[in-house]
Amino acid sequence: MTPRITLPLLAALCLAAPALAQGQGFDRIDSNGDGRISRAEVDTLRLMIFDRMDADGNAVLTRAEVEAAQEAARARMQRGSQRLWRQDADGDGQLTRAEFSSRARGFDMADENGDGTLSRAEFDRAARTIRQLMQ
Structure with missing residues (x-):
């Protein structure tokens, strides 16, 4: 069965995308660094998304x-x-x-030294660019 993606879920994913695009996806969610993501760590991510949606910072989401x-x-x-x-x-x-x-332009542009792989630094630079485009 294909999971249903609702608009609120889509909004949450898009709000989380900058952090995930920075290469902080797994590492950022796995806050204790044990190589596993617990429910508590996912709940922390959900709160981060809530805070991004809470434009006035009053800890309440309005329509x-x-x-x-x-x-x-x-x-x-x-x-x-x-x-x-x-x-x-x-x-x-x-x-x-x-x-x-066939379109690997993004990868090719990120692979600054042309070695066919992305170093952490190359990935981070590309992710920053993506994040800026998404804002």
Whole structure:
């Protein structure tokens, strides 16, 4: 069964994306560094997302704050969709497996020394760029 992604979940994921994009995904959530993510650590992530949604910082989410987070998520998804469809090389409105996988520009740009791998420093620089684009 495919999990259902609701707009609030999508908004939460988009709000968490900057931290995750910084290469802090697993490491940031695994706050005790034991190589496992506990429910308590996920709850901490959820509170971080809550705090990002709580625009006025009063520890209460209003309908307006949730809707603003949802709108931000929609805008990010729209930008992502536009970037995805730029990969339709022949412009036929269909994205083939070859078209989808042939565009490694992001990786190539991040791989500054051209060695075919991303160092932690290269990944972190690329993640900062992604985060800035998402804001």
